[in-house]
Amino acid sequence: MNTTELLAKYDVPAPRYTSYPTVPYWTDDPTSGQWLAELNKTFDSNPQTGWSIYIHIPFCESLCTFCGCNTFITRNHKNETTYTAAIHSEWETYLSSVPLLKEAPLRQIHLGGGTPTFYSPENLRLLLQPILDGAQIDPAWFEGSIEVGPRSTTSEQLQTLLELGFQRISMGVQDFNPEVQRLVNRIQPYEMTRNLTLLARQMGFESVNYDLIYGLPAQTEDSFRQTAETTIALRPDRIALYSFAFVPWIKKAHRLFTEDDLPKGAEKRALYELAREMFLQEGYVELGLDHFSLPTDTLYEAYEAGNLHRNFMGYTDQRTEVMIGLGVSSISEAPTCFHQNEKGLNEYKRRVLAGEVPTLRGHLLNEEDRLHREQILQFMTQQVVVLNDDAQTADARDYLGELLNDGLVKFEGRRMELTERGRPFLRNAAMALDMRLRRHKPQTRTFSQAV
Ligand SMILES: C[S@@+](CC[C@H](N)C(=O)[O-])C[C@H]1O[C@@H](n2cnc3c(N)ncnc32)[C@H](O)[C@@H]1O
Ligand code: SF4
Structure with a gap:
C-alpha cells in the first residue's frame, strides 16, 4: 500500500493525547474539595515536589477564524485589571488551601491564551510579580515561557518578561502567505514576525518557537513551501507544525469554511511532509507529534536524554508532578487527578472572587x-x-x-x-x-x- 492509500485508510478521528484519560473520557468528576485534597496528598507525601503554573489569558483583539483556543474577543483593555484581580484571588485560595505550595520548588511558569501580550508591560508585571514573589524559585531550574501574539508584542513587554525571569517565547505565525492570512482573518506581515524574532534574540531570549498550521484554506504545496523557506531563513529554535484541527461542531467560526475549502487527507499530509523534509535538511530534528527543534535547543536535549514530556501545552523539556492552571478554562494536573476551571469568563470571575476553586470538571485517576x-x-x-x-x-x-x-x-x-x-x-x-x-x-x- 502506498502512502496516499495509507493516509486515506487511517484518517480517522483520533485524540492528540495531551492527557490521558483524554478530556471527553473524564468521568469521576472531583469536587473542588477533592481536587485540593489530592494536591495536599501529593505535597504531604513529598514536600519538595516540583510544580509549575499555567496562566490562561483569554483575550484577543480579533478572532482568527481557524482558532480552537478558549478566547474572549475584545478591544477593552480594562479587562486586564479585573482579570488580574480574579487570578490573584484564585491564587490566594490555592495558597491558603495547600499550605506546602509555598515551600515546594516552582519549576516552570507558562502564560498561554488567547494572547498574553494583550496585557500592557505594567499589567504583566502586576499580574506576575506577586505570584513569583510568593514562590520558591531556584533560578538554576526555573523556566518561564509565554505565547506571544506578534501583532501586539512590544520591546517593553519583552523587557518586562526578561526581568521577571522568562527565557522562552512562542509566536503564532501559522502561515506567511498573505492570501491564507486574509482568509483566516489574521494579517501578520512577514516583517512583523522577522522583527520580533530579531528583537527577542537581541534582547537575550534563549529560545524562540514558531507555531505553523498546515491544512488551512488556500494552502498549496507551492505556498507552503515558501512558508517553510521563510521559516528556515528566520531559524526559530523550535517549530510546532500543527495539523489544522477542524472542529466546526465546537467552534462556530470553523463553519465559515466548508470541507471543500480545505486541503485534507493525503493532500493535507503532503503539506506536512514537504515542510518536514525541508526542516530536516536544514538541521532540525523531528520530535514526537508535530514538533521540530534545533539540536542546540533544550527540547532536543530532553528528547535525547529520554526526558521529553507532554502536557496540555504540548511538548516540554521538564516534567513536574503538579501543574496548577490559573484563569478561565485552565487545566491542572496532579499524579492522581485532572481538574479544569470554569469556561465562562464572568462565571469564572464570580466564583474565584467568592473564594472558590472554580471547578468545571476533572478526573480522579484509578x-x-x-x-x-x-x-x-x-x-x-x-x-x-x-x-x-x-x-x-x-x-x-x-x-x-x-x-x-x-x-x-x-x-x-x-x-x-x-x-x-x-x-x-x-x-x-x-x-x-x-x-x-x-x-x-x-x-x-x-x-x-x-x-
Ligand atoms: C494561543 S495561540 C498562540 C498565541 C497567539 N494567540 C497567536 O495566535 O499568535 C496557540 C496556537 O494554537 C494553534 N492553534 C489554534 N487553533 C488551532 C486549530 N484549530 N488547529 C491547529 N492549531 C491551532 C496556533 O498555531 C496558535 O499559534
Ligand atoms: S490564534 Fe491566537 S490570536 Fe488568533 S484567535 Fe486564537 S488565540 Fe487569538
Whole structure:
C-alpha cells in the first residue's frame, strides 16, 4: 500500500493525547474539595515536589477564524485589571488551601491564551510579580515561557518578561502567505514576525518557537513551501507544525469554511511532509507529534536524554508532578487527578472572587488510568513503550493488527515501537493503549482527524 492509500485508510478521528484519560473520557468528576485534597496528598507525601503554573489569558483583539483556543474577543483593555484581580484571588485560595505550595520548588511558569501580550508591560508585571514573589524559585531550574501574539508584542513587554525571569517565547505565525492570512482573518506581515524574532534574540531570549498550521484554506504545496523557506531563513529554535484541527461542531467560526475549502487527507499530509523534509535538511530534528527543534535547543536535549514530556501545552523539556492552571478554562494536573476551571469568563470571575476553586470538571485517576497515562506519555514522547505483561501485548498486537501488517508498528516481545513509515500514524497507534476510548467508542464527533 502506498502512502496516499495509507493516509486515506487511517484518517480517522483520533485524540492528540495531551492527557490521558483524554478530556471527553473524564468521568469521576472531583469536587473542588477533592481536587485540593489530592494536591495536599501529593505535597504531604513529598514536600519538595516540583510544580509549575499555567496562566490562561483569554483575550484577543480579533478572532482568527481557524482558532480552537478558549478566547474572549475584545478591544477593552480594562479587562486586564479585573482579570488580574480574579487570578490573584484564585491564587490566594490555592495558597491558603495547600499550605506546602509555598515551600515546594516552582519549576516552570507558562502564560498561554488567547494572547498574553494583550496585557500592557505594567499589567504583566502586576499580574506576575506577586505570584513569583510568593514562590520558591531556584533560578538554576526555573523556566518561564509565554505565547506571544506578534501583532501586539512590544520591546517593553519583552523587557518586562526578561526581568521577571522568562527565557522562552512562542509566536503564532501559522502561515506567511498573505492570501491564507486574509482568509483566516489574521494579517501578520512577514516583517512583523522577522522583527520580533530579531528583537527577542537581541534582547537575550534563549529560545524562540514558531507555531505553523498546515491544512488551512488556500494552502498549496507551492505556498507552503515558501512558508517553510521563510521559516528556515528566520531559524526559530523550535517549530510546532500543527495539523489544522477542524472542529466546526465546537467552534462556530470553523463553519465559515466548508470541507471543500480545505486541503485534507493525503493532500493535507503532503503539506506536512514537504515542510518536514525541508526542516530536516536544514538541521532540525523531528520530535514526537508535530514538533521540530534545533539540536542546540533544550527540547532536543530532553528528547535525547529520554526526558521529553507532554502536557496540555504540548511538548516540554521538564516534567513536574503538579501543574496548577490559573484563569478561565485552565487545566491542572496532579499524579492522581485532572481538574479544569470554569469556561465562562464572568462565571469564572464570580466564583474565584467568592473564594472558590472554580471547578468545571476533572478526573480522579484509578490505578489502571495511571499505568496507561505513563505508557501513552512514553509512546507519544519516544515512540516506543514496553508493555506491562503478555496479556497487554497480545491485546495491543491484536488491536493494531492492520498497522502491524502495513509495517507502521512493530513488536519485539513486550516492546511496541512506531516504525519510521508509521510516523504519521502516532495518534492511531497510541489508541491501542487508550482503554477508556476502546471500551466506549464516542457516539458523537469528539476528536479531530488523525491526518
Ligand atoms: C494561543 S495561540 C498562540 C498565541 C497567539 N494567540 C497567536 O495566535 O499568535 C496557540 C496556537 O494554537 C494553534 N492553534 C489554534 N487553533 C488551532 C486549530 N484549530 N488547529 C491547529 N492549531 C491551532 C496556533 O498555531 C496558535 O499559534
Ligand atoms: S490564534 Fe491566537 S490570536 Fe488568533 S484567535 Fe486564537 S488565540 Fe487569538
